[in-house]
Amino acid sequence: GAVVSQHPSWVxxxxxxxxxxxxxxxxxxxxxxFWYRQFPKQSLMLMATSNEGSKATYEQGVEKDKFLINHAxxxxxTLTVTSAHPEDSSFYICSARGLRGWNNEQFFGPGxxxxxx
Amino acid sequence: AQSVxxxxxxxxxxxxxxxxxxxxxxxxxxPYLFWYVQYPNRGLQFLLKYITGDNxxxxxxxxxxxxxxxxxxxxxxxxxxxxxxxxLYFCAVRGRDTDKLIFGTGTRLQVFP
Numbered sequence: 001g002a003v004v005s006q007h008p009s010w011v012x013x014x015x016x017x018x019x020x021x022x023x024x025x026x027x028x029x030x031x032x033x034f035w036y037r038q039f040p041k042q043s044l045m046l047m048a049t050s051n052e053g054s055k056a057t058y059e060q061g062v063e064k065d066k067f068l069i070n071h072a073x074x075x076x077x078t079l080t081v082t083s084a085h086p087e088d089s090s091f092y093i094c095s096a097r098g099l100r101g102w103n104n105e106q107f108f109g110p111g112x113x114x115x116x117x
Numbered sequence: 118a119q120s121v122x123x124x125x126x127x128x129x130x131x132x133x134x135x136x137x138x139x140x141x142x143x144x145x146x147x148p149y150l151f152w153y154v155q156y157p158n159r160g161l162q163f164l165l166k167y168i169t170g171d172n173x174x175x176x177x178x179x180x181x182x183x184x185x186x187x188x189x190x191x192x193x194x195x196x197x198x199x200x201x202x203x204x205l206y207f208c209a210v211r212g213r214d215t216d217k218l219i220f221g222t223g224t225r226l227q228v229f230p
Binding site: 004006032034041042044046049091093095097105106107108109110111113 | 222
């Protein structure tokens with residue numbers, strides 16, 4: 001149980017285009033999903049927290065107009081990188097937490113590698 | 118502010134030997150503590166967590182960690198390392214009044230045959 005998937009697993013796009021990454025909880029309902037960014041040989045940095053049916057909460061320094069997050073259902077959250085640039089190239093990882101509240105650990109997706117040319 | 122330190126970028130150990138990956142934390146109150154493992158180009162896999170109770174926590178794949186409140190440490194250990202344990206290990210902390218995980222910078226474990 002507690003499986004989180006991401007799609008696509010990798011994507012290459014041209015500078016200026018937008019890319020959508022999906023995060024799904026496959027066997028549980030996720031009231032909260034988290035989006036992280038990981039640069040090579042670095043730790044995960046939390047970008048934003050999204051709760052189903054409400055606006056995402058972005059961490060300081062993360063542009064909410066550039067990284068659009070939608071959490072439309074209890075099993076799906078999407079991250080759209082708008083007008084992507086090479087500096088947006090990174091490994092994006094989502095995680096999901098279930099209905100039972102904060103004591104539940106976060107379950108992580110396999111990640112999406114974005115390369116912007 | 119909450120923070121997590123993993124002082125070693127890399128740990129090398131021979132197969133069959135015990136391993137320790139160090140983690141110290143700084144957080145107010147009593148934290149939740151976690152260890153995750155990451156294989157190349159993959160997401161994080163949960164290993165173990167400390168919530169409350171016994172200071173020695175046993176997790177997946179034979180790993181365990183000991184919570185030491187006085188030293189604010191949560192070192193990851195395994196009695197006998199396997200080559201397949203080679204991966205990137207992250208320690209993380211979460212305060213009891215927040216749902217945000219703060220990650221350490223990671224420690225690359227290399228187990229040699």
